[in-house]
Amino acid sequence: MSELLQMYLMFFRMGAVTFGGGYAMLPILRREIIQSRQWMDEETIMDYYALSQGLPGIIAVNVAVFIGYYRKKVPGALAAALGVVSPCILIITVIYYLLSGFQENPYVRHALAGISVCVVALILDAILSMWKKGVKDIPCVLICAFAFVVSAFTKFSPILLVILCAFIGIGIRTFLTAKKGGTGK
Amino acid sequence: MIYLQLFWEFLQIGIFAVGGGMATIPFLQHLSESTGWFPPSLITDMVAISESTPGPIGINMATYVGCAIAGIPGGIIATLGEVLPSVVIVSVVSMYLTKFRGNKLVDSAFYGLRPAVTGLIVAAGLSVAQVAMFRTELYKQTGAILDLFDLKKLVFFVLVFAAIKKFKLHPIAYIACAAVVGILLGF
Structure with a gap:
């Protein structure tokens, strides 16, 4: 099977089973891309998530386009983007015309309640592994805590927050290398 | 048009x-x-x-x-x-x-970005958890701390997490099971 078709089908599957958009997609993405296919490593996916936050557009689509482009340039980007949105178009169109009031159906509500608990567990698993890969020293722990507190307790824009943390990263690294290099000068 | x-x-x-x-x-x-x-x-x-x-x-x-x-x-x-x-x-x-890639400045930016994304996802996960597993509305009404916890769901959460760690199945498998459990237990 050509990789483009594989890319489309993989993101189609992802679009069809993730409830709640970008973050909920992460566990499936890690499984399919890092573990099963080994298309890229965990750090690269984290970088793409970070960039997707700060760019215009829907986060899940941005992440998909990054991965598609990484593998197959523009055709890959298109295949990935179309893959994520295809199931949405199908499902929402059907619901719009056939199933008005479906979200009030008790079975649907119970199933969704069960799924949302499961999604929390999946996200927790993803967080633990991201922590291992991305949070390597004390400054990282502080940046992580800072991002968490700002995001959870204030209405500060996540885009500005991401940009700010990029600059904090640059600042800390510059400071650390200057300190190390300082004795040599 | x-x-x-x-x-x-x-x-x-x-x-x-x-x-x-x-x-x-x-x-x-x-x-x-x-x-x-x-x-x-x-x-x-x-x-x-x-x-x-x-x-x-x-x-x-x-x-x-x-x-x-x-x-x-x-x-x-x-x-x-x-x-x-x-x-x-x-x-x-x-x-x-x-x-x-490999540019020092860009690498340093990512050094800050990775923990930031982790922090953002913790916050997002917590807000999902709040809706999914805690009865904040009921707690606000009664003020009883026990009302805050939905025990059935918390137990289910622990079981799902243990299963994820132990079996390493595809996430879709857990999502499908969770939907069935949700219907059977009337979540």
Whole structure:
């Protein structure tokens, strides 16, 4: 099977089973891309998530386009983007015309309640592994805590927050290398 | 030419709505007011349905509103319009990113970005957890701390997490099981 078709089908599957958009997609993405296919490593996916936050557009689509482009340039980007949105178009169109009031159906509500608990567990698993890969020293722990507190307790824009943390990263690294290099000068 | 206009409107939403699906809501409200294509009351239905169906919320909302304005072709056109800017912008960024890989400044920026994303996802996960497993409304009414915890769901959460760690199945398997458990136990 050509990789483009594989890319489309993989993101189609992802679009069809993730409830709640970008973050909920992460566990499936890690499984399919890092573990099963080994298309890229965990750090690269984290970088793409970070960039997707700060760019215009829907986060899940941005992440998909990054991965598609990484593998197959523009055709890959298109295949990935179309893959994520295809199931949405199908499902929402059907619901719009056939199933008005479906979200009030008790079975649907119970199933969704069960799924949302499961999604929390999946996200927790993803967080633990991201922590291992991305949070390597004390400054990282502080940046992580800072991002968490700002995001959870204030209405500060996540885009500005991401940009700010990029600059904090640059600042800390510059400071650390200057300190190390300082004795040599 | 309603389709062209629709495409143009959603293209703009795709460019300017920074921060994911929910960020498109103000734009849709504005669209309703400025064009009269659909009543503002539609937005509430749209959010409810978009949140209870799979797929990114922003995309679901675009399809829904597109359908309401111009039928099935409308749904497709609105969705593609909203996605197109992402494809262009992200491709361009990717192009430059490969060039600047290994650049000290870019690497240092990512050094700060990775823990930041982890922090953001912890916050997002907590807000999902709050809705999914805690009865904050009931707690506010009664003030009894035990009312805050939905024990059935907490036990289920621990079991799911243990299963994820032990079996390493595909996430879809857990999601499917959770839907069945939710129905059987009447979550």
